[in-house]
Amino acid sequence: MTAAQTRILELRAELDEHNYRYHVLDEPSIPDAEYDRLFHELKALEAAHPDLVTSDSPTQRVGSTALSAFTQVRHEMPMLSLGNAFEEADMREFDRRVVEGLDLPAGDLFGAGAEVQYSCEPKLDGLAVSLLYQDGVLVRGATRGDGTTGEDISVNVRTVRNIPLKLKGSGWPATLEVRGEVYMSKAGFERLNATQLEAGGKTFANPRNAAAGSLRQLDSKITASRPLEFCCYGLGQVSAEFADTHIGNLQQLKAWGLPISHELKLANGIAQCLDYYRDIGARRDALPYEIDGVVFKVNSLAAQRELGFRAREPRWAIAHKFPALEELTELLDVEFQVGRTGAVTPVARLKPVKVAGVTVANATLHNMDEVARLGLMIGDTVIIRRAGDVIPQVVQVVTERRPADARPVQIPECCPVCGSHVERTQLVKRSKGRETFSEGAVYRCVGRLACGAQLKQAIIHFVSRRAMDIEGLGEKSVEQLVDEGLVRSPADLYILRFEQIVGLEGFAELSSNNLLAAIADSKRPGLARFIYALGIPDVGEETAKVLARSLASLERVQQALPQVLTYLPDVGLEVAHEIHSFFEDAHNRAVIEQLLERGLQIQEQGELAAEFAASATLDGVIDKLNIPSVGPGGAKKLADKFGTLQGVIDADWLDMRQALPEKQAKAVRAFFDEPHHVALALSIEAQLKAFGMHWESEKKQVEGLPLAGQTWVLTGSLELMSRDVAKVKLESLGAKVAGSVSAKTHCVVAGPGAGSKLAKANELGLKVLDEAAFVAFLGQHNIAV
Numbered sequence: 001m002t003a004a005q006t007r008i009l010e011l012r013a014e015l016d017e018h019n020y021r022y023h024v025l026d027e028p029s030i031p032d033a034e035y036d037r038l039f040h041e042l043k044a045l046e047a048a049h050p051d052l053v054t055s056d057s058p059t060q061r062v063g064s065t066a067l068s069a070f071t072q073v074r075h076e077m078p079m080l081s082l083g084n085a086f087e088e089a090d091m092r093e094f095d096r097r098v099v100e101g102l103d104l105p106a107g108d109l110f111g112a113g114a115e116v117q118y119s120c121e122p123k124l125d126g127l128a129v130s131l132l133y134q135d136g137v138l139v140r141g142a143t144r145g146d147g148t149t150g151e152d153i154s155v156n157v158r159t160v161r162n163i164p165l166k167l168k169g170s171g172w173p174a175t176l177e178v179r180g181e182v183y184m185s186k187a188g189f190e191r192l193n194a195t196q197l198e199a200g201g202k203t204f205a206n207p208r209n210a211a212a213g214s215l216r217q218l219d220s221k222i223t224a225s226r227p228l229e230f231c232c233y234g235l236g237q238v239s240a241e242f243a244d245t246h247i248g249n250l251q252q253l254k255a256w257g258l259p260i261s262h263e264l265k266l267a268n269g270i271a272q273c274l275d276y277y278r279d280i281g282a283r284r285d286a287l288p289y290e291i292d293g294v295v296f297k298v299n300s301l302a303a304q305r306e307l308g309f310r311a312r313e314p315r316w317a318i319a320h321k322f323p324a325l326e327e328l329t330e331l332l333d334v335e336f337q338v339g340r341t342g343a344v345t346p347v348a349r350l351k352p353v354k355v356a357g358v359t360v361a362n363a364t365l366h367n368m369d370e371v372a373r374l375g376l377m378i379g380d381t382v383i384i385r386r387a388g389d390v391i392p393q394v395v396q397v398v399t400e401r402r403p404a405d406a407r408p409v410q411i412p413e414c415c416p417v418c419g420s421h422v423e424r425t426q427l428v429k430r431s432k433g434r435e436t437f438s439e440g441a442v443y444r445c446v447g448r449l450a451c452g453a454q455l456k457q458a459i460i461h462f463v464s465r466r467a468m469d470i471e472g473l474g475e476k477s478v479e480q481l482v483d484e485g486l487v488r489s490p491a492d493l494y495i496l497r498f499e500q501i502v503g504l505e506g507f508a509e510l511s512s513n514n515l516l517a518a519i520a521d522s523k524r525p526g527l528a529r530f531i532y533a534l535g536i537p538d539v540g541e542e543t544a545k546v547l548a549r550s551l552a553s554l555e556r557v558q559q560a561l562p563q564v565l566t567y568l569p570d571v572g573l574e575v576a577h578e579i580h581s582f583f584e585d586a587h588n589r590a591v592i593e594q595l596l597e598r599g600l601q602i603q604e605q606g607e608l609a610a611e612f613a614a615s616a617t618l619d620g621v622i623d624k625l626n627i628p629s630v631g632p633g634g635a636k637k638l639a640d641k642f643g644t645l646q647g648v649i650d651a652d653w654l655d656m657r658q659a660l661p662e663k664q665a666k667a668v669r670a671f672f673d674e675p676h677h678v679a680l681a682l683s684i685e686a687q688l689k690a691f692g693m694h695w696e697s698e699k700k701q702v703e704g705l706p707l708a709g710q711t712w713v714l715t716g717s718l719e720l721m722s723r724d725v726a727k728v729k730l731e732s733l734g735a736k737v738a739g740s741v742s743a744k745t746h747c748v749v750a751g752p753g754a755g756s757k758l759a760k761a762n763e764l765g766l767k768v769l770d771e772a773a774f775v776a777f778l779g780q781h782n783i784a785v
């Protein structure tokens, strides 16, 4: 055997063992990265030695050329279905029939009698398949079909990661057909739908449909890309028996590498079966896969044989079903709700229907794109799904049942609450130097705080714990205050009087006083908290923190142009426009002013963050103007050639031709021939400067500044400011700040913990300032700390 052959066999054995530990035992022993390394080593070896590739290699799960159709497979032993039990009484009846069928002593009036041993397994909501192993090698996979004839899906099952291509160990029958369920986990389903949605593909209504759609692909490469799993629950044809009980069979299959349920249990008698059903039912939402019931089987194989079959169902097994997660009902109407940011959201009003034990009369429809995706019309019969704690959803329309008088769903032109105009939101996208607007999925009422629905939601958000944190104002209280006309904006909270509150529902003397105290206590919020509390669309806590940290004053946040806001980490143009238009709105401005007049003192840092101050560059500014056909590269060339924005604005296109190709040069000239473009460019520049931002070309223009031509070094830690801030301050005086000390260094600022740089400065006899001396020095140059 060659060295390559030996290593290939070693790697396959090792990878098979890790697959088994991961998928069957649920006890992985190496990290994913190590598995990937071994896998890639095997792939590389096989690529170098194609003659050594065998079909049972772990690398052979990638799918092969697409089929034109599946061929048919006849099941030697029919794939049966199971009888169903819906009530406890059905289960007791099943047990009674088993006891009777086995001629065991029946229970008397007091319940004493023979106890049959049953195996218990969850019934996965997937697709039944048969896997045929010949001499331990997977040779065929087939769907159940009608139970007698299925489809040959061998190439597809080979792509399912936890189906062994070759059995482990030894002792298996020459012919071994195992049966089980191919399914998709809840997490896999969510991931798949998210990717499908992103790629503009079709999404699946539930994990079962996703599993079925993935497994029945003629192109097995698609199957290979889907997160399918297998769970084995029994046997088909076998050339020799190997255990006496069903659980014994499953345990042996597990030892040969086949995945079986982690929830497999033995129950003594019907009472323990019912306990198992209740226990799994209580954990149903928390299980990583969907189940539609549990399956009980008489454990003894001899007893199974004695009981036999009735029609196409075994007498020795039953599925005890859980309430279905999906039901059919009628869409009576679509109404529109208005949220905090004015988003007008369609809500389905349904003919009430019980879904998994709960009556459902409403379901979310998300947005109008979702309505279009579903092809929904009022009057339609729809499939409603309620899984776990998730709000009920309309997952599908049964178009065949559409009545002749079905009506399209139309977004209202006016807000259903305040009558203001409803507008479709715009998405701003930027590519190749162009800003393009497209229609968003969300419609919005333009009424803002003049809209009762938005006002209530805005106040609820404003007072919430992570915002202004005003205790004692629940949703019901806010609704009362708004409905009574006591609060027309968040600013009105700060002029509420005791006699206005006391007597409202839930407000006695003590609670009224407590509320007023809580409102008074909220008067000194941090800037981030206050920005978050304003409820600007798309501005969550994180963005609010970024705005507060970078801009450091409410005034700057209010004034910032969208292009300036995009300098902030994670703020794209879309969010920047939202922020800018929020503060441009006269009503919002008036509310903020009133808040300040009524005693709100916002705690702000004041000083622009150093990293933000240093983030502006001239080419960045030119790029942010979105000059048609000029991307970041072109912007850089212009900045390098002209040095200042005014220089670019004034340049002749022939001058620009020296930096850019003719077409771009002409585009830049044409752009700046529009006065409003010049005004925009200059206002961005003016704002950046007013905020204290500056760019390279200006940094070069340091002649005349007090520290021009000097190189400074910062070392150790500073207590009164960060080193970044100190650097910006020195640069503003014209100094260059370097990372290492040399004979050319003019001065070293050394804080506590300074090490080798300080030592070298002393060695070279350089000027050294401690933080106090540095602060005093800055003071002499009128720079405050």
Ligand code: I6G
Residues within 6 Å of the ligand: 079, 080, 081, 082, 121, 122, 123, 124, 128, 181, 233, 234, 295, 314, 317
């Ligand atoms: O559809 C099924 C799901 C689970 C089954 C089944 C099962 O055992 C846990 N067992 C049998 C015997 C059959 N269908 C026919």
